[in-house]
Amino acid sequence: MVIYEADVPGVGKRYEVETGDTERFVVIVHHDGKREIFRRDHPDADAEKLFEFPAGVSREIVTALQGVDFQPLDLDDVDMPLGNAIMEWVEIPDDSPLAGETIQAAQLRQKTGATVAAIQREDDTLASPKADTVLQPGDILVVIGTRPEQKSFESLIKTGSTETSN
Amino acid sequence: MAGALLLEVGIALVTLALVGALAHRFRQSVIPGYIAAGILVGPYVPTEIGGISLRLVGNSEFVSTVGELGIILLLFFLGLEFNVGTLVANKTRLAKLGGLDLVLNGIMGVLIGYVFGFGVTGIILITGIVYISSSAIITKSLTDAGWLANPESDVILSTLVVEDIVIAVYLAVVSALVLGGGTFAEATMTVVQAFVFLAALAAVAYLGTDYIERIFDVGPDELFVLRIVGVAVLIGAIALSIGVSEAVAAFFVGTAFSETDLIERIEHLVTPLRDIFAAVFFFSIGLSTDLRVVAGVALLLLVAVILTTGTKLISGYASGRVYGLSTLRSTRVGMGLVARGEFSLIIATLASTSAIPVIRNTVPAFAVGYVLVMSLLGTLLIEYEDTISSVLGISP
Numbered sequence: 155m156v157i158y159e160a161d162v163p164g165v166g167k168r169y170e171v172e173t174g175d176t177e178r179f180v181v182i183v184h185h186d187g188k189r190e191i192f193r194r195d196h197p198d199a200d201a202e203k204l205f206e207f208p209a210g211v212s213r214e215i216v217t218a219l220q221g222v223d224f225q226p227l228d229l230d231d232v233d234m235p236l237g238n239a240i241m242e243w244v245e246i247p248d249d250s251p252l253a254g255e256t257i258q259a260a261q262l263r264q265k266t267g268a269t270v271a272a273i274q275r276e277d278d279t280l281a282s283p284k285a286d287t288v289l290q291p292g293d294i295l296v297v298i299g300t301r302p303e304q305k306s307f308e309s310l311i312k313t314g315s316t317e318t319s320n
Numbered sequence: 321m322a323g324a325l326l327l328e329v330g331i332a333l334v335t336l337a338l339v340g341a342l343a344h345r346f347r348q349s350v351i352p353g354y355i356a357a358g359i360l361v362g363p364y365v366p367t368e369i370g371g372i373s374l375r376l377v378g379n380s381e382f383v384s385t386v387g388e389l390g391i392i393l394l395l396f397f398l399g400l401e402f403n404v405g406t407l408v409a410n411k412t413r414l415a416k417l418g419g420l421d422l423v424l425n426g427i428m429g430v431l432i433g434y435v436f437g438f439g440v441t442g443i444i445l446i447t448g449i450v451y452i453s454s455s456a457i458i459t460k461s462l463t464d465a466g467w468l469a470n471p472e473s474d475v476i477l478s479t480l481v482v483e484d485i486v487i488a489v490y491l492a493v494v495s496a497l498v499l500g501g502g503t504f505a506e507a508t509m510t511v512v513q514a515f516v517f518l519a520a521l522a523a524v525a526y527l528g529t530d531y532i533e534r535i536f537d538v539g540p541d542e543l544f545v546l547r548i549v550g551v552a553v554l555i556g557a558i559a560l561s562i563g564v565s566e567a568v569a570a571f572f573v574g575t576a577f578s579e580t581d582l583i584e585r586i587e588h589l590v591t592p593l594r595d596i597f598a599a600v601f602f603f604s605i606g607l608s609t610d611l612r613v614v615a616g617v618a619l620l621l622l623v624a625v626i627l628t629t630g631t632k633l634i635s636g637y638a639s640g641r642v643y644g645l646s647t648l649r650s651t652r653v654g655m656g657l658v659a660r661g662e663f664s665l666i667i668a669t670l671a672s673t674s675a676i677p678v679i680r681n682t683v684p685a686f687a688v689g690y691v692l693v694m695s696l697l698g699t700l701l702i703e704y705e706d707t708i709s710s711v712l713g714i715s716p
Contacts (some may be wrong), residue, residue: 163477164459165468180469185587192469198646201469271655 170194241296242304244311248291251314254280258285265316268299268307331376335361336599347464347703349457352695354599355688358606366612383604387617390601391666392556392570393549393594398455398484399574400586407485410478417475417639418482421657424635425451429625436620442679444494445671449687454661455480456598457695461702462656462706472649478657486662488571491670492518498674514564518572521555525576525582533580547588548577565667596701598662602671605665605688608672613685620682621689628657629697632657648714655705659698664691 158170166184176196182295183189187209192201207215217223237268246253252260263269273280274294280287289295297307306316335357343353360366361376377383407414428448438446458480467473496510524532538544552573557571577583614621632655640650668687674680701708 160474161403161406162468162473163481164455165405165408165463165477168469182468184463185584186591187588190463190466190468192466194469201466203466294610 239298239300240304242308243274243297244295244296244297244304244308246289246291246293248310250289250291250311252289252311253291254288256286256288257283258311260289262307262310266299266303266307266310268297268303270295271298272296325382326512327376329382331361332406332424332600333604334650336603340599349458349460349661349699350501350599350657350697351454351602352692354602354608355665355692358603359609359611361706362605362607362609366611377607383600383607386466386597387601387604388556388566389553390594390597390599391567391669392552393590394456394598394601394666395567395570396552396574396664397591397594398488398662399571399576400578400583402481402484402571402575402578404578407481413643414478414482416642417479418486420449420638420642421479421632421635422463422486423482424638425628428631432620432624432627436623438679439676441497441674441676442683444497445667445676445679445683446624446686448487448490448494449664450660452483452660452663452667453480453632453657454659454663454695454698455484457659457661457698458656458702461659461699463627465702467652467656467702470652471643472640472652472656475643475653476636477656479639479653480634483663488568488614490570491565491666495568495670496563497692498670500711510563514549514560514568517559517562517564518568521569521572522575525572525578528576528619532576533582536577536580536582541589544585545593548586548590549593549613565670566708571689578647594624602662602665605668605684609688613681613691617682617686617689620686621693624686624690625697629658629694648709649707649714651714652705655698655701655708657698658694660691660694664694687714 156172158168160168160170162168162182166182169183171179171181178194178197180192180194180201181189182192189205189207189209189212190203191205192203194201257270270283271281272295272318273283274296275290275292295311297304299307310316329515336354339353339357340350343350358377363375363378367375426447429450430443432450433443433446436446458476462468462473462476467476492514493511496514497507536544538547552570555573556566556570560566577586577685633651636654636657637650640653645653664687668684671679671683671687674683
């Protein structure tokens with residue numbers, strides 16, 4: 155991403171951000187703290203003023219954009235805090251050495267310390283899977299454990315070993 | 321005695337507040353309003369409407385002194401925003417834009433002054449008045465019209481930057497000429513003196529950045545503002561006492577701060593002070609304006625308004641083209657530069673101190689009439705640009 159920054163004599167500063175092929179997002183920060191937000195469709199277009207607000211409001215907006223209070227979940231990489239432990243969704247790859255084994259045989263908990271709380275299989279959810287539940291490729295395991303436990307769990311599922319290579 | 325003066329100041333400020341609100345309401349520049357307010361309540365005609373006296377404020381020493389503070393702070397801010405780095409980085413471009421602007425409008429000013437029979441000093445003063453666009457009005461209009469995010473504003477503001485430098489040099493020379501008066505030798509002496517003083521100021525400004533930053537970086541806002549304004553006014557006053565324009569001295573004081581980290585704090589804290597003093601400056605200009613004298617220069621005024629609107633439109637258009645802008649945007653550059661304001665009036669204040677009676681009497685009146693028309697015209701051109709362009713058939 156490119157941000158163009160320029161002094162605007164007597165006014166303040168202008169920042170232009172390329173947001174699309176030709177579209178640009180323009181912010182003008184006035185010396186008195188006022189911010190103006192413009193959008194330019196393409197290089198020949200006139201800037202269209204979208205918003206104007208004082209310094210205080212723009213700080214509020216920035217915290218919202220930064221996600222200080224709220225981060226939307228990226229479902230490919232979900233983690234939810236549970237005290238020290240976190241909950242993660244781990245998919246069993248097709249070539250996983252553990253596919254076809256039961257949870258007991260795979261010794262998931264013994265080797266990593268993390269617990270499988272549920273298994274999502276196709277449209278079904280198997281809550282509290284038993285020791286004799288067979289792991290299948292494509293299963294999504296809901297795993298509870300600390301960060302290091304999660305790490306070795308993922309490694310075990312992928313490689314059959316808890317040794318993590320960093 | 322003090323009560324009477326206080327009453328005058330109160331009337332002045334309240335009149336300015338009312339006129340300012342009115343101008344704001346109709347989205348017009350406040351500058352012509354402030355001048356008109358001064359004319360209305362000042363000592364000259366109209367002194368009454370329907371038997372009710374409008375003559376509320378005499379041209380008191382106090383009001384014009386506060387107005388002087390306005391000049392000093394206006395130029396101080398000009399210096400503050402003066403950035404040598406930006407200048408050097410864009411020198412070719414700025415030279416082209418500024419050159420077109422200076423040559424076309426300057427030649428027109430010289431021609432008008434010559435045809436109307438002014439002597440050398442008169443011609444120089446009139447040229448300055450018609451050449452220099454108003455940074456204050458134009459910047460405000462660009463903000464209101466939302467042009468700041470468009471490419472034409474770059475060309476307009478760059479032209480203003482060049483004008484600011486030209487006007488600093490111009491004021492230095494011309495004030496020495498006007499204030500020095502007398503013989504050629506005396507005038508030369510004053511010019512030399514002026515440049516020695518200004519060179520010393522520039523050297524301090526250029527070399528002393530770190531030192532200045534340390535001296536002025538105090539915690540409490542109150543002490544900070546006092547130091548900044550105190551130094552600007554004191555140096556301006558010293559300059560004036562040795563025959564150098566206080567405005568130019570203030571410009572150099574401003575440049576001394578332009579490379580420091582204090583710039584944002586100054587912009588934040590001193591701008592309101594500048595605005596109030598500048599308003600009083602425009603008001604005091606109105607106070608000292610006799611409309612009968614302005615009417616006496618009506619022909620000069622008419623010719624100057626028409627011709628110099630034309631040259632600004634042309635020089636602006638040409639600058640836009642040089643910079644590679646479209647027809648529409650280049651036209652906007654021309655329209656954007658039409659407004660004249662504070663600097664023309666500063667030149668007028670200078671003219672009013674001239675030893676030559678013709679200049680002392682007519683040039684300031686001309687400048688006031690000219691600024692009243694050009695500031696309104698410039699604001700209206702920007703405001704109604706889309707209508708004008710579509711009538712003229714200029715499309716993006």
